[in-house]
Amino acid sequence: MATVNKQRQVREIVRCGKDPKYFFNKYVKIQHPTRGLISFATFPFQDVCIDDFVNHRYNVILKSRQLGISTLTAAYAVWLAIFYKDKNILVIATKLSVAMNFIKKVKVALKHLPPWLVLPELSTNNKTAVEFTNGSTIKAIPTSDDAGRSEALTLLIVDEAAFVRNFDELWMGLYPTLSTGGRAIVLSTPNGVGGQYYDLYMRADAGESEFNPIKLPWHVHPERADEWFENECKNLTQQQIAQELLCDFAASGETFLLAEHIERIRQQVRNPMEKWGPEMGVWVWKYPLTDHKYIISADVARGDAGDYSAFHVIDTNESEIVAEYKGKIPPDQFAILLNEAGMRY
Structure with a gap:
């Protein structure tokens, strides 16, 4: 009987290592803000994101709030680190508390995995990093002028990139760290027109770069209907609605023109011949x-x-x-x- 169980565990380890969606839905636990500790049952839009993470080297995500994308990227980092050796995963966050929160999500997932599923052991475990005996590392740091510059990265995750201080200069230093085959996931809600994150997304959306664009407005979430949107809008300004829900660059920034005027002008925009x-x-x-x-x-x-x-x-x-x-x-x-x-x- 023990041999049968051991064989089953080996099959599960192999399957999880090949299929992150299966791993997430079968074994990963997450901390829900209202329901507490729950199984990570991914939504269809999250499954599409996972496929994009696997199939595209560079991904740039334009998203609304509270879609679980930061949690998804944390789970993806866990999957990459425990099933593959020598993976150097770096998360750039807007501030230290956000970096620590990302590692907290990583630790919640790790803590509730079956012990037999996690072959490498933790060799380092602190508030901003976890390291494994297979050589893989997940580290989250706040933005700084020299963040990540001296490292050769397997995966770079930039959270809320539109709000990262001096991201234009920071990206120039970070991009060369991916030259040895590293991958990147750059995600954010919009923060007006202009800046490195805006340029990354717009060039990707126009097919002018290697980045794969992913747009996730509020309605991609299957549990959110028009009534939910209307209730949310009652408590937000037009700028906040554009930023938090609609993924609207033009209306999300500090602009002199009203959002409806910007939208009317946008309707007149046409592509070059x-x-x-x-x-x-x-x-x-x-x-x-x-x-x-x-x-x-x-x-x-x-x-x-x-x-x-x-x-x-x-x-x-x-x-x-x-x-x-x-x-x-x-x-x-x-x-x-x-x-x-x-x-x-």
Whole structure:
């Protein structure tokens, strides 16, 4: 009988190591804010996220509040650390208390796993890190100028990236740590237009980067209906609704315009007719007409890769911009690009 049980345990270990969704739903416990300790029964939208974590090296998540995504990433970190050796997992949080809360979620999951399922033992166990005898580590730290710079990472998780102080500079230091094959999960609610997180998501959504975009507004949660949304909106401002529930970049920041005015303008936005040039940086809004006259207004960068070069092609007959470019290329290449635009118009 003992042999049968041992064989069953081995089969379960192998299955859990291959299938994180099975592992989460079968064995992981989480701390629910109102129901206490419960089994982690994942929702369909969470299952899709898990598949994306496995199938895509880089993921950027635009989410509403209270969808359990931080808990999901904590469970994913546990799965990666205990079933695979030498995994270096780093979590960047907005502040120390958030980092400690992430590790707390990791510890809750670990504490309630069957002992036979966790082959490596804990070698380090403190408020911001857990290390295993198989060489894997899960560490959570608050943001700082040199956070994670000296490490070669297996998985980087950036929680609430839109609110991380100096994330633009921080990302420039963190990205090279993934060069040896590391993966990244960058997640946040929106915090207005602009910044590194906004750029990461928008470029991913446009298919212009290696990042896989995941958008999770409030209604992806199967337990939330219109009545729930209406009740939540009663207690929130328009800006908070955009930020906490709707995943709306434009209306979530500190803007002079009202949210409804921004939405009306957004309805008039259209995609460019064509993109060409370096990194598809030239956006064409209208093609040239033989009986129209055009001028090009250009601004060349300093040439040190720290500034953008840009130009606009203006239709003098209609007084409108018909093409534009913004990008970081050397001045000599910018001159070639300007010549090409001039030839076309």
